[in-house]
Amino acid sequence: MAAAAGPRVSEREAILARVRRGATRRAVHPGAHPPPPLAAGWDAFAAALAEVGGEAHGPFATHAVNDALVELVRRRAEGGRVVAEPSAAELAGRGPWEVAREPAVGHAFADVAVALVLGCTAAAECAAVAVLERDAPHRALPFLCQRLVLLLPAASLEPDLHRAWARLPLAAWRGHHVTWISGPSKTADIEQTLVYGAHGPLGLDVVGIA
Amino acid sequence: MTASFDARALATLPSRGELAQHDAAVWDLRRRRDAAAARVPDWEALRERAAALKAFSLDHLEELLVLFEERARAAGAHVHWATDATSLCRIVSELLAARGARRVVKSKSMLTEECGLNRHLEARGIEVVDTDLGERIVQLAGERPSHLIVPAIHKTRREIGALFHRTLGTPKGEDDPERLTRFARADLRRRFLAADAGITGANFAVAESGSIVLVTNEGNADLGTSLPPLHVACLGIEKVVPALADLPVFLRLLARSATGQPISAYTSVLTGPRRGGELHLVLVDAGRGALLADPAHRSALACIRCGACLNTCPVYRRAGGHAYGTVIPGPIGSVLGPAFANGEAGELPHASTLCGSCSAVCPVKIDLHGQLLAWRGERRAARAKGARRPSPRERALVACAAFVLSRPALLAPARAAARLAWPLLARRGPKSPAAAWLSERELPPLPRESFRAQWRRRRGRA
Numbered sequence: 135m136a137a138a139a140g141p142r143v144s145e146r147e148a149i150l151a152r153v154r155r156g157a158t159r160r161a162v163h164p165g166a167h168p169p170p171p172l173a174a175g176w177d178a179f180a181a182a183l184a185e186v187g188g189e190a191h192g193p194f195a196t197h198a199v200n201d202a203l204v205e206l207v208r209r210r211a212e213g214g215r216v217v218a219e220p221s222a223a224e225l226a227g228r229g230p231w232e233v234a235r236e237p238a239v240g241h242a243f244a245d246v247a248v249a250l251v252l253g254c255t256a257a258a259e260c261a262a263v264a265v266l267e268r269d270a271p272h273r274a275l276p277f278l279c280q281r282l283v284l285l286l287p288a289a290s291l292e293p294d295l296h297r298a299w300a301r302l303p304l305a306a307w308r309g310h311h312v313t314w315i316s317g318p319s320k321t322a323d324i325e326q327t328l329v330y331g332a333h334g335p336l337g338l339d340v341v342g343i344a
Numbered sequence: 345m346t347a348s349f350d351a352r353a354l355a356t357l358p359s360r361g362e363l364a365q366h367d368a369a370v371w372d373l374r375r376r377r378d379a380a381a382a383r384v385p386d387w388e389a390l391r392e393r394a395a396a397l398k399a400f401s402l403d404h405l406e407e408l409l410v411l412f413e414e415r416a417r418a419a420g421a422h423v424h425w426a427t428d429a430t431s432l433c434r435i436v437s438e439l440l441a442a443r444g445a446r447r448v449v450k451s452k453s454m455l456t457e458e459c460g461l462n463r464h465l466e467a468r469g470i471e472v473v474d475t476d477l478g479e480r481i482v483q484l485a486g487e488r489p490s491h492l493i494v495p496a497i498h499k500t501r502r503e504i505g506a507l508f509h510r511t512l513g514t515p516k517g518e519d520d521p522e523r524l525t526r527f528a529r530a531d532l533r534r535r536f537l538a539a540d541a542g543i544t545g546a547n548f549a550v551a552e553s554g555s556i557v558l559v560t561n562e563g564n565a566d567l568g569t570s571l572p573p574l575h576v577a578c579l580g581i582e583k584v585v586p587a588l589a590d591l592p593v594f595l596r597l598l599a600r601s602a603t604g605q606p607i608s609a610y611t612s613v614l615t616g617p618r619r620g621g622e623l624h625l626v627l628v629d630a631g632r633g634a635l636l637a638d639p640a641h642r643s644a645l646a647c648i649r650c651g652a653c654l655n656t657c658p659v660y661r662r663a664g665g666h667a668y669g670t671v672i673p674g675p676i677g678s679v680l681g682p683a684f685a686n687g688e689a690g691e692l693p694h695a696s697t698l699c700g701s702c703s704a705v706c707p708v709k710i711d712l713h714g715q716l717l718a719w720r721g722e723r724r725a726a727r728a729k730g731a732r733r734p735s736p737r738e739r740a741l742v743a744c745a746a747f748v749l750s751r752p753a754l755l756a757p758a759r760a761a762a763r764l765a766w767p768l769l770a771r772r773g774p775k776s777p778a779a780a781w782l783s784e785r786e787l788p789p790l791p792r793e794s795f796r797a798q799w800r801r802r803r804g805r806a
Contacts, residue, residue, distance in 0.1 A: 145425045145426060145427045145431060146425040148427050149409075149425050149427060149629045149633055150406050150410070152633025152637065153405045153406045153633050154406050155637045156402070156405070156636030156638075157403055157406055157636075158403055160403065161396070161399045162396075162400065163396075163397070164396035166589060167386075167389070167390065167593050168386075170384070171386075185606075186606070186609070240570050241537055241571060259606060260596075260606035261606070262606075262607050271619075273570040273618050274567065274570035277566045277610075278567070294592075295595060295596055296592045299588075299592045300589070307555070307588060307613075308615070310614060310615060310616055310618045311614050311615075311618070312612070312613045313611065313613075314595075314607065314611040315609065316605075316606070316610075317609050318609065319562050319563040319610075320561050320562070322494070323476075323478035323525075324481075324504050324521035324524055324525065325369070325500065326372065327521035329522045329525040331525070332477055332525060332562035332563065333529060333533070333536075333562045333567055334563025334609075334610070335563075
């Protein structure tokens with residue numbers, strides 16, 4: 135690679151020189167977009183999630199979360215392997231799931247039926263839940279599992295993406311990934327017929343925690 | 345329209361049934377976009393903001409690119425610069441060769457299509473699997489995508505069923521979309537797990553953090569970047585935006601404009617390599633820098649590849665994406681094609697009715713129909729220099745038409761004569777005086793009464 139370093143530097147300079155010729159530097163940054171007048175609340179989120187193929191449950195009081203999750207996971211896993219990320223397991227308590235331990239390569243999750251992951255915040259307008267590296271260190275797990283269950287503190291819900299975005303902790307951006315998940319994996323590539331589970335999870339449940 | 349465009353359209357969507365199906369499928373996407381936009385109270389304000397953000401980004405691109413490079417490197421990514429397609433292909437193939445990578449999973453990237461990366465890598469014995477289902481379908485069929493968002497929109501389920509039977513061993517006659525998708529899922533999961541490297545594009549790049557943003561509905565980009573040890577992201581230099589806080593503006597517009605969804609299923613902001621992995625970012629010019637320096641056309645670089653202009657375009661809907669002969673079809677392809685100067689693309693601005701619908705739906709407010717018109721003007725001016733002079737017959741016809749059309753008193757007898765000559769003009773066959781024109785059109789039978797005659801009669805009644 136070192137031998138090719140010379141020409142690459144010149145390509146950089148050539149590109150920047152071209153770009154410089156096109157700049158007038160007159161355009162002004164428009165600033166932040168004012169948040170839209172949208173309704174917040176769990177019901178709005180649940181309705182938006184249903185539209186994108188997911189299912190909302192709860193929100194449950196903290197003491198009732200474990201029972202709700204155990205019942206949901208049993209139904210979804212149908213005897214298959216269930217793996218919870220550590221932060222989700224901490225909230226969920228004990229149940230028919232193993233806790234993902236590090237280090238684990240992504241391939242170790244190829245047979246997971248259900249994964250439990252904690253969401254950080256969500257936007258009700260589009261049912262998008264933010265999943266941070268902090269809470270989902272095993273990057274492949276939410277995509278390799280057959281069904282994904284996201285735990286979401288209901289108080290973290292925001293009406294729109296701008297406000298939900300602003301709510302993310304600054305440290306989130308220092309991690310490798312922030313993924314917004316809205317519904318299960320889907321495709322309509324064959325005659326525009328909507329099919330859930332193109333590559334990632336076939337289904338998505340979001341369990342609210344009051 | 346142009347002869348080559350027409351020929352390609354006729355060759356790729358031949359039957360009336362397929363045309364109607366294509367038209368309806370594409371128009372359905374447009375209707376979904378309208379419904380989604382109507383539910384967003386600040387839709388027009390979002391479009392304004394997105395246009396302003398893109399204008400700012402393009403106007404400060406040098407600083408943003410330098411900052412992006414610095415922050416991406418600080419986060420642990422390797423940054424490469426490629427002036428053209430050849431350079432991009434060389435960089436990627438060197439990266440793969442140095443790590444002995446033979447199996448690559450790739451998510452949708454119009455840039456790598458444009459640069460012919462798959463062909464380049466395959467010629468070096470590397471297996472490249474497109475993992476977006478639509479892209480996989482056209483890859484197995486040996487075709488190009490015909491739509492930015494729905495690459496196989498030109499294919500029927502029967503065609504896809506037969507293709508999968510031939511290439512993936514699905515049962516003969518199987519054409520159920522859900523079962524076909526399950527077969528593809530099983531096949532591609534195996535390939536994700538066995539891959540040595542993942543190649544992606546990027547929907548956006550963020551200068552302040554050195555992050556890239558990957559947006560998919562299928563989750564294929566996330567699988568392709570979370571399993572193999574090496575991730576190579578190829579992105580056009582115009583993808584850079586200033587800040588993370590700018591992204592929600594684009595993300596609220598992108599999927600709604602594309603398919604009518606409020607947001608795509610997965611939006612991943614990736615900063616640096618994942619633990620134990622390696623990330624290489626290739627910033628590609630390939631004509632973008634030159635376009636940026638052209639004030640008349642630079643705004644085309646603001647495109648976020650949603651496909652809304654394709655879905656609304658009456659020409660795209662009826663001709664199909666392959667008629668354009670370029671990687672990016674539709675109005676945005678007709679604007680970018682001449683700029684990137686690949687062969688016949690100079691003709692593409694004529695593949696438009698200039699109805700303006702493309703500009704009306706563009707989420708970043710690119711004046712697409714204005715640009716199409718401008719390209720036509722430039723092409724005409726360029727051709728006028730060495731153009732052939734009209735033949736004496738053409739000059740006589742034009743002079744005759746000008747004489748008649750500028751004298752209302754002559755119009756009535758001219759119209760009457762035209763009505764008499766109509767059956768002769770409409771006759772098909774090599775000896776018809778309008779043979780060339782009629783080869784692709786039909787002259788409908790004339791109504792018994794002309795518009796003027798009807799007008800006079802109805803006014804008389806009133």
